[in-house]
Amino acid sequence: MAQVFRCPMCRMEFTTEDTLEEHKARGHVFRCPECSGEFPTQQRLEEHERRAH
Ligand SMILES: [Zn+2]
Numbered sequence: 001m002a003q004v005f006r007c008p009m010c011r012m013e014f015t016t017e018d019t020l021e022e023h024k025a026r027g028h029v030f031r032c033p034e035c036s037g038e039f040p041t042q043q044r045l046e047e048h049e050r051r052a053h
């Protein structure tokens with residue numbers, strides 16, 4: 001049974017709960033592929049992409 005732990009914020013998948021927790025503890029950075037700007041949430045990144053590009 002291959003269980004997958006999915007981060008609710010960025011939808012990244014992890015094979016163990018530990019790695020998911022570590023990922024969440026580190027915090028989320030969403031990076032704009034166009035200007036390398038960093039944003040704390042997917043939504044902020046999408047807003048930025050609409051406004052800035
Ligand atoms: Zn995440």
Ligand SMILES: [Zn+2]
Nearest residue numbers: 032034035037
């Ligand atoms: Zn950008």
